[in-house]
Amino acid sequence: MNRFGIAAALLAAVLTLGATAEKASAGDPCCCPPAPIQVELCVKPPCSCVGKTVCVCVPGCCTEPPCVTWKKGLFGRCIGTYCWPSCGHEVKVVVTRKGDVKVRG
Numbered sequence: 001m002n003r004f005g006i007a008a009a010l011l012a013a014v015l016t017l018g019a020t021a022e023k024a025s026a027g028d029p030c031c032c033p034p035a036p037i038q039v040e041l042c043v044k045p046p047c048s049c050v051g052k053t054v055c056v057c058v059p060g061c062c063t064e065p066p067c068v069t070w071k072k073g074l075f076g077r078c079i080g081t082y083c084w085p086s087c088g089h090e091v092k093v094v095v096t097r098k099g100d101v102k103v104r105g
Contacts, residue, residue: 034060045078045095062087
């Protein structure tokens with residue numbers, strides 16, 4: 001390989017690295033995803049006067065507040081589904097009849 005071949009190969013490598021760094025800083029989904037973040041959820045099932053705070057980890061792209069739906073489960077449990085529409089992530093929170101909170105997902 002002559003000088004011009006080596007110079008061309010180095011230039012191509014620099015341009016490729018620059019494009020990769022630009023994609024990473026722009027939040028390109030093909031590059032590294034954002035780190036997970038910890039979110040505090042105030043869990044207060046319907047017909048309950050007491051709420052509890054639980055911490056969950058969600059993908060870093062889930063930046064908006066979640067939508068919450070509640071349904072009745074077995075043995076007097078209430079099951080809350082917290083959904084982040086922007087990223088499609090879901091977390092289910094189960095509140096037992098005794099008031100214990102369990103996080104799934």
